[in-house]
């Protein structure tokens with residue numbers, strides 16, 4: 001597993017934090033079905049210092065950038081996104097699987113590595129001047145984040161960037177996200 005390189009802000013302390021995060025990720029070959037090597041982030045939460053490393057790297061990147069909304073995609077982004085939002089003083093907006101959110105919602109369908117799915121968002125959650133980041137644990141084909149960007153933009157928000165812990169580079173998911181940049185901590189195949 002390679003450690004994601006970044007631009008000028010990337011320091012020795014960042015490398016140490018990213019190395020601890022990479023070491024806490026476990027790969028499960030053949031889960032949830034043959035041919036998939038599942039990248040499991042739950043080990044990050046078994047070590048509070050590593051959880052702090054991950055939250056710190058995201059918060060340091062977005063502090064002072066005028067981010068007003070942090071969206072997180074069900075389910076695994078929910079481990080990270082509310083804490084990042086709290087630290088940034090931004091609102092957290094959950095993007096959920098179908099029929100989980102009450103009230104008026106908008107939805108987007110998408111296909112991913114091993115199935116198709118749909119995500120929904122409550123429309124009252126977003127205001128026209130919101131500057132959003134979208135958090136997820138992992139970008140694979142990019143289908144999920146692409147649908148998430150569409151939801152936020154349909155509701156009038158500006159999506160500043162997507163932020164993920166892991167990128168599966170071989171699947172070239174970033175190419176699906178158009179002009180929206182992606183910041184990742186750990187790159188792998």
Ligand SMILES: O=P(O)(O)OC[C@H]1O[C@H](OP(=O)(O)OP(=O)(O)O)[C@H](O)[C@@H]1O
Nearest residue numbers: 074075076112113139140141142143144
């Ligand atoms: O880039 P993509 O190909 O779209 O794949 C990435 C998405 O797949 C996983 O979620 P999943 O839909 O498996 O949901 P879960 O977190 O509920 O298991 C992962 O947490 C991302 O959200």
Ligand SMILES: Nc1ncnc2[nH]cnc12
Nearest residue numbers: 036037038039113138140
């Ligand atoms: N290989 C993978 N590991 C974990 N989550 C995923 N979502 C899509 N592909 C995945």
